[in-house]
Amino acid sequence: MASIKTTLCGIELDNPVIPASGTFGFGYEFAELYDINILGTFSFKGTTKDPRFGNPTPRIAECTAGMINSVGLQNPGVDKVISAELPELRKVFGKKVMANVSGFSVDDYAYTCEKLDACDEVGWLEVNVSCPNVHGGGMSFGTSPEAAAQVTKAVKAVTKKPVIIKLSPNVTDIAAIASACEQAGADGISLINTLLGMRINLNFKKPVIYNKMGGFSGPAVFPVAVRMVYQVFEAVSIPVVGLGGISCAEDVIEMMLAGACAVEVGTANLIDPFACKKIIEALPAAMDKYGIKNLEDIIGGAHNG
Amino acid sequence: MKQSFFTVKSNEALTENVFRMVLQGDTSAITRPGQFINILIDGLYLRRPISVCDKSEDTVTIIYKSVGAGTAKMSAMKPGVRLDVLTGLGNGYDLSVSGDRPLLIGGGVGVPPLYMLAKELISQGKKVCVILGFNTSAEVFYEDEFRALGTDVAVTTVDGSKGTKGFVTAALPDDYTSFYTCGPEPMLKAVYSACNTDGQFSFEERMGCGFGACMGCSCKTVTGYKRICKDGPVLRKEEILWQA
Numbered sequence: 001m002a003s004i005k006t007t008l009c010g011i012e013l014d015n016p017v018i019p020a021s022g023t024f025g026f027g028y029e030f031a032e033l034y035d036i037n038i039l040g041t042f043s044f045k046g047t048t049k050d051p052r053f054g055n056p057t058p059r060i061a062e063c064t065a066g067m068i069n070s071v072g073l074q075n076p077g078v079d080k081v082i083s084a085e086l087p088e089l090r091k092v093f094g095k096k097v098m099a100n101v102s103g104f105s106v107d108d109y110a111y112t113c114e115k116l117d118a119c120d121e122v123g124w125l126e127v128n129v130s131c132p133n134v135h136g137g138g139m140s141f142g143t144s145p146e147a148a149a150q151v152t153k154a155v156k157a158v159t160k161k162p163v164i165i166k167l168s169p170n171v172t173d174i175a176a177i178a179s180a181c182e183q184a185g186a187d188g189i190s191l192i193n194t195l196l197g198m199r200i201n202l203n204f205k206k207p208v209i210y211n212k213m214g215g216f217s218g219p220a221v222f223p224v225a226v227r228m229v230y231q232v233f234e235a236v237s238i239p240v241v242g243l244g245g246i247s248c249a250e251d252v253i254e255m256m257l258a259g260a261c262a263v264e265v266g267t268a269n270l271i272d273p274f275a276c277k278k279i280i281e282a283l284p285a286a287m288d289k290y291g292i293k294n295l296e297d298i299i300g301g302a303h304n305g
Numbered sequence: 306m307k308q309s310f311f312t313v314k315s316n317e318a319l320t321e322n323v324f325r326m327v328l329q330g331d332t333s334a335i336t337r338p339g340q341f342i343n344i345l346i347d348g349l350y351l352r353r354p355i356s357v358c359d360k361s362e363d364t365v366t367i368i369y370k371s372v373g374a375g376t377a378k379m380s381a382m383k384p385g386v387r388l389d390v391l392t393g394l395g396n397g398y399d400l401s402v403s404g405d406r407p408l409l410i411g412g413g414v415g416v417p418p419l420y421m422l423a424k425e426l427i428s429q430g431k432k433v434c435v436i437l438g439f440n441t442s443a444e445v446f447y448e449d450e451f452r453a454l455g456t457d458v459a460v461t462t463v464d465g466s467k468g469t470k471g472f473v474t475a476a477l478p479d480d481y482t483s484f485y486t487c488g489p490e491p492m493l494k495a496v497y498s499a500c501n502t503d504g505q506f507s508f509e510e511r512m513g514c515g516f517g518a519c520m521g522c523s524c525k526t527v528t529g530y531k532r533i534c535k536d537g538p539v540l541r542k543e544e545i546l547w548q549a
Contacts, residue, residue, distance in 0.1 A: 022519065029517045029535070033306065045520075053523065053530055056548070058511040060521040062351045069513060074520045074530065208511075218350060270514035271345070271352065273391070274308060 002284045003294045006040070008262045009162035009187045009239055011096060011123050013040035016252060016295065017280050020243050020266030021046050021100035021126065021166075022071065026085040030269070031092035034277050040262060043098040043126050044081075044089070047116070049108045051077035061199040061208035066218025066245070067267060068197045070211040073102050078112045086121050096123025100166070106154045114158035125161050127151060130168025130193035142168035142193075145180030152184035164188035164241060167232075169221075170196050174228050175235035182236045189232055190241035190264065192225045217267040221245045226258045233259025233300050249279050249286035256295065257302040306393050306516050307334035313386040314364060316379075319446040322371045323414065324380050325358070332360045334393025338400075338422035339487075339507055339539050342367065343515040345389040346375050352391065353379070354515050354534070356487070356507070358417035359424065365392070368417035368446070394515050395538050398422050398505050400429065404482020407431055409456075410473050410496055412438040412488025416447055418507060422485055423456050433457070436476045438492065442467035474499040494547060504542040508533050524548070 004015040019030075021043040030036050054072030061068040075081065089097060099122040103109035109127060116122050129151050130142035141147045148165065155163050165181040167174060169192035178189050194215025199208040207213075225244025233240050242260030246252060247268040255263045268275035283295070292298055311330030319325050335342075335357055342365065343352040353375040359366040371380045400422070407426055409419045416437055426433050433456040439445050440463045451458045459476040460468030469476045473488070474495050486496045487507035497506070510533040513521035517535030524531055526544040531537055 023514075025518050033308075053525060054520065057522060057524070059523075060351075060511045060513045060519075062349065065350055067351055067513060069519065069521060071520045071523075074523055270519050271350065272308070272389075273306070273514070273516060273518070 002287045002292065003296070004280070004283050004287070006262050006296050008040075008241065009124060009164065011162070013262060014038070015040045015280050015283065016256065016260075016262040017276050018042055018098065018241070018262055018264045019269055019276050020264035021128070023266040023269040026089045027093050027097075028088055028091075030273060033273050036093055037095060038280055039095075039276055041095055041098050041123060042093070043100045043264060044085070045075050046073050046100045046102045046128055047075050047078050047081045047112060048073055048102050048104075049078055049112050051075065051080065056210040058208060058210055059214070061214065063197070063199060063216060063218065063220065065220035066216055067270075068199060068209060068214040068216050069194070070209045070214030072211070078115050082115060082119060086119060090121055097121050098124045098126050098164070100126045100128055101155075102128045103151075106150055109151050110154040110158050113155045117159035117161055122161060124164055124188070125155065125159055126164045126166050126190055127155055128166045128193065130166055130170075142177070143171050145177050148177050149180040149184035152181045152186045156185040162187035164190050166193055167191040168193045169224060169228055169244070175231050178232040179235050182238050186238060188239040188241060189236060190243060191232060192221070192228050192244040195221055195224065217245065219245045219247050222251060226254060229255060229260050230258040230302065234303065246279075247275065249282035252279060252283065253286060253290060253292065253298065256298050257300070259300040259303065261296075261299050306391055307331065308389070308391050311365070311388050311390045313382050313384050313388065315384055316382050318380075319368065320444055323368060323444070323446055324371065325366060325368045326379065326382070328365050328367070328388065328390065329363055330365070330390065332363060332365050332392065335360050335365065336393060337397025338425055339397035339418050340393060340395045341515070341538065343391040343394055344379070346378050349375050349378070351513065352515060354394070354512050356418040357421060359421045368414065370414045391515060395534060396536065398485050398507070398539050400425060402483060402503060403431055403485075405431060406480065406482045407433055408478065408481035408484040408500075409433060409435045410438070410484060410486040410488070411436070412473055412492040413440075413444070415486070415488030415492070415507070418487050419485065420447060420450065423451060423454050427454055427456065434478050434481060435459070436461065436473045438462075438473035438488065439467075440464065497542065497545065497547075505539050506542065506545060507538045508540060509538065510534075
C-alpha cells in the first residue's frame, strides 16, 4: 500500500496537496463541491492588516498554458478574517489551516501574524513577501535578502507557529534570499509565487490588465518552479513547499523529487474546481507507475549524492 | 454548481457573427434565468463564461458572438463535440419582484438571458414587454422567438434600419412595474438613468474561475465588494456604484 503521507514543519499531512493562497478563498466555495478534509491542508486567501478591495478590473488575462492576475490582495482584513471567515472555515475544515499573510511594512506583517497566531485553526503562517501586484509593497521585501530576513525576524518574534516564507521568482538569486530567511529563523520556504507578466490587447493596443502587469501562473511556469525548488533545496536545510503550475499527480512527484516536502496547487483550482481532489486520488497509481512506495522517501531524490 | 460533460447537439449562425449552440447534458444545476455556464475549450487555458438563453431537462441553449479565440473555436464546433462545462453559475434574476408588467431590455448579445427570463415570467402569468436593441437590422436576432412566447416586442437599431431608430431607451413604454436588463455597460448606464422603477442589471467582467474563488471579477457596490461571477452577475439597481 503506497503511503502518501508527508510532514510539514513538524505537522503530519495526510497527503502533500495544499491548495495555494488566492485560488481557494477560505475553503467554503469548494466545500460545496467535495469534502475538503481530504486535502493535506490549504493556504487561505492572502490576509492583510486592513481590508483591501485590490486593483481595478480587468484583473485577469489569459495566456498560453496559464493566466495573469492582478487581483491585488483583495481581502476583508485580519480582524474580519478572524471574526467572520475562520468560524465559517471551521465548519467545513477540521484540520490545521495555513494562514497566508501579506503586508506593506515590517510592522504590518508582525501585526497580522500576531493576531493569527492566537487562532487555534492556524497551523502554519505562510508569509508572502513576493506578491508582485501591489505598488510599493510586497515586491521589495521578496527581492532583497536583507528585507526578506527583516520580515522573517519580525514575524518569528510574534508567533510560536511554524513560519513559512513564500518567495517571489522575480529575483536574480533565489538561493541567497532563501538562505537569508533561513538564517533569520524561517521554519520553511514556499515557492514560487507568480512571475511578473503582461499581455497587450491588439484591438485596443493597450495592456489587457488595468494595472498593466500582473502575476503569471499556470502550467507554463512549472519548469521555472521545479528549477527554483531544486536550487533552494540545495541552499537550505529547512522544509521547502513547491508550487507553480502543478496540475497533475506526476507534477507532484516531480516537484518532490526536486526537493519539496509538500506542494501547493493554485491556478489549476480555477480551471477545474476538483483539481486537488483528482490529484490526490491519482497519486497512488502515479507512484505505483514509477515504483514509489513511500512519497516521503523521494523528497529531493533528484539531487546527486 | 456542477461540473459535467455536454455534447454539442447543434451550432448555427443567427447573424454574421452570432451563433446559437444547443448542448445536451445534465442541466439540473441551472435554477434561474440570468445564470451562466463556463465552458472549457480545447487548447485554451481559461474557460469561457456564456449566459444561458434557454434550458430543458437535458439541453441548454447558449447564444454567443464570435469575438475572440474562444468564441471563434466554438463557432467551428460540430454536433457531437464533447465539452467539459460548469453549470449553474451566478445568482440569476430574481423573478419574485417583477410585478405584473415587467419590462425586459436587452442589447446585442445581452439579449439571450432575457429569453429564459421572459419564458418564466410568462408562465407565471405576467404581461411581459421586451425591448431588443442592436446596431443595425443585420444584427437583429430572436425577435420572432420573443414574439412566439407572447411578449410585446420593440426593436431598436442605432442606424434606424429596423424598428425604432436609436438606443433601447428610445422605445421605453409608459407603464411597467419593474425592469430587467443585460447589455453593454453604456446601455446599462442609460437604462439606469431612464428607468424609474425597481430594476435588475446583469453585468459582464473578465473572469478567472467563474465560481467565486479567484476574486478576478470583483466590483464595488453600495452593499460592499461583490464578485460578478458568484454574487452577480445580476445586481439590483440600488446596489450599483458606477465606476468612473
